[in-house]
Amino acid sequence: MVTINEVAVEAGVSPSTVSRVFSRPEVVNSVTRQRVTEVADRLGYTPNRIARSLAIGKSGNLGLIVPDIANPFFAHLIKAVQVEARQAGLALFIAETDEHRLDEYPLVKAMAKQVDGLVLASPRMSDSQIRELVEIAPIVLINRKLRGVQSVLIPSADGMRQAVDHLAALGHDGCVYLAGPRNSWTNLQRRSAIRGACRRHAMSYTEMGPFEPRFESGVRAADPLIAAGATAVIAYDDVIALGVISRLSEREVRVGREMSVIGVDDSPLAAIACPPLTTVRVPAAKAGAVAVRLLLDLLAGRDANGGLPTELPTDLIVRSTTAPAPAAR
Amino acid sequence: MVTINEVAVEAGVSPSTVSRVFSRPEVVNSVTRQRVTEVADRLGYTPNRIARSLAIGKSGNLGLIVPDIANPFFAHLIKAVQVEARQAGLALFIAETDEHRLDEYPLVKAMAKQVDGLVLASPRMSDSQIRELVEIAPIVLINRKLRGVQSVLIPSADGMRQAVDHLAALGHDGCVYLAGPRNSWTNLQRRSAIRGACRRHAMSYTEMGPFEPRFESGVRAADPLIAAGATAVIAYDDVIALGVISRLSEREVRVGREMSVIGVDDSPLAAIACPPLTTVRVPAAKAGAVAVRLLLDLLAGRDANGGLPTELPTDLIVRSTTAPAPAAR
DNA sequence: CAAGTTGCTGCAACCGCTTGCATACTTCGT
DNA sequence: ACGAAGTATGCAAGCGGTTGCAGCAACTTG
Known part of the structure; x- marks a missing residue:
């Protein structure tokens, strides 16, 4: 590994000058700079980022x-x-x-x-x-x-409100929320937005969970949903929603007929799911x-x-x- | 930021000793070690990785x-x-x-x-x-x-061969391969495995592409497929396959009826697609x-x-x- | 023409840690 | 009791850059 010193002796300047050529080129005379850069890439020199980090106290x-x-x-x-x-x-x-x-x-x-x-x-x-x-x-x-x-x-409050409005417009008189991780700010936001919107529409609000955002969580959530007689469910995210759909289909509950499911994220998954998933887009x-x-x-x-x-x-x-x-x- | 030196004076030892406590604890006397570690975490000292990297020549x-x-x-x-x-x-x-x-x-x-x-x-x-x-x-x-x-x-040769065998067993007399990136080793592997298997089954082999592994590539690929009168297609990967399916559905070609589609990767996408995608699992x-x-x-x-x-x-x-x-x- | 600028470069200390070598102190064998 | 071997620590020179300060030459300016 070639260092600043070798470049220095080869170019007939001091190490400081070589250093400056790379860190503050404008302060060194253009002909010196020329010579140094030329020698540098003849020798294949490149600054050592670690050393640099130590000296300047930033890691990059x-x-x-x-x-x-x-x-x-x-x-x-x-x-x-x-x-x-x-x-x-x-x-x-x-x-x-x-x-x-x-x-x-x-x-x-x-x-x-x-x-x-x-x-x-x-x-x-x-x-x-x-x-x-x-x-x-x-x-x-x-x-x-x-x-x-x-x-x-x-905050996804807008999106969740829209989701509940949408369910209300479809005549649902309640919805269940499949909650995400307990300590997630996002989960709290979604929950309270949904709950608030349900109240405004005089819809019942039920919560199940918490669930880790995984496909299997959704699979696991589906049966209790059916047991509870739910007609509409909003999942913490698309991944969970898709798990729900998967299990629902297995149970021969027709999604988009007997059961309405809404996800969150608008991941590429949502669009290609079967049936395509209604979801809240999140940037x-x-x-x-x-x-x-x-x-x-x-x-x-x-x-x-x-x-x-x-x-x-x-x-x-x-x-x-x-x-x-x-x-x- | 507290350094090794401050710990050293506080513990009444030399910096070298402190250093050794952290890098080769077994060589320092256990009571000294005790004292140093105690001082160290009282002061909230933690080794500076950058400095360490520079000294030992490894970045970790x-x-x-x-x-x-x-x-x-x-x-x-x-x-x-x-x-x-x-x-x-x-x-x-x-x-x-x-x-x-x-x-x-x-x-x-x-x-x-x-x-x-x-x-x-x-x-x-x-x-x-x-x-x-x-x-x-x-x-x-x-x-x-x-x-x-x-x-x-x-190499995915096995998987591709199985895919073609599968198509052959279903009575297809040819298949088209939607090729992946030109410089991809994987693409070359898949192509030649498919081509070889087609030859063995006396199936025709057609290639289209190259395509970037993106959903849109698949969407774009679908129309030419229809125009070519293809009945079976193997895509470079699931993402492309799903794009194809999406466009095929739009064109009202029933996938899994008039057209057979196979992807590669067995990504989570494949299982939840509509219809669920036949695919080659890749670890x-x-x-x-x-x-x-x-x-x-x-x-x-x-x-x-x-x-x-x-x-x-x-x-x-x-x-x-x-x-x-x-x-x- | 002296004094003050300006522009460029070198010196040397430093960033925080590692480590070969030297030193001092124990312990052991004879 | 004395040298050898072993154990624990310190010294100081790095690792490869950066940078404040000083030095020097060339240039202005009054």
């Missing part, structure tokens, strides 16, 4: 923590974060908590010290734990609200991109947005899993 | 390059790699090439210098470029074969896990597996998108 890395990489919502989020980070010349660390709340804090803490900033997507840890992390590294939260910490939120990629931009602002000392959470809108996409209530037909 | 990081994070195949692969890396105490860098061949080499090269090892999933770059990268960092390839470079391969997660283990062996100097590629098997999962050829009914 961003970190991203998600509950589940394979969940389409997070997959798209990750993708956007990665693109945005690269554009800013930063590399991206990724870690997954696999929805295990306990591992989360030490994991994030370990990562916090080797990155310049962190985005936590749907963290499940406690407020105080997050506060401690904020002391270590700049942090932007996604779908988690905490006073004084930058965040981008997708995952947008959220990721915005989070990185907030983080960059934070790093640059620009106090973006006055520290207020950035909120992103959601809306209902009606497809074929929702139909008039059997009683209303 | 692994890198993973994938064409497309949001593609379910890679999402599961990433997940497995992440889990495996964490288990080994290594952090994981992820970068995506977004199927853009041109960016790939510089991107990987940049990453190669800040990691201890790299796994390249389905790289599209040239053999010689990969060879250059191998000089910089230990590399394990996934779905790419290169003499002298460790790799884990999913994405397994591939990721094995790749990391090979990489760790490489790093430890163990020459795993004698440098031979590890091959993972595939098999056909028959669901509802394949049916007897219309003419054979």
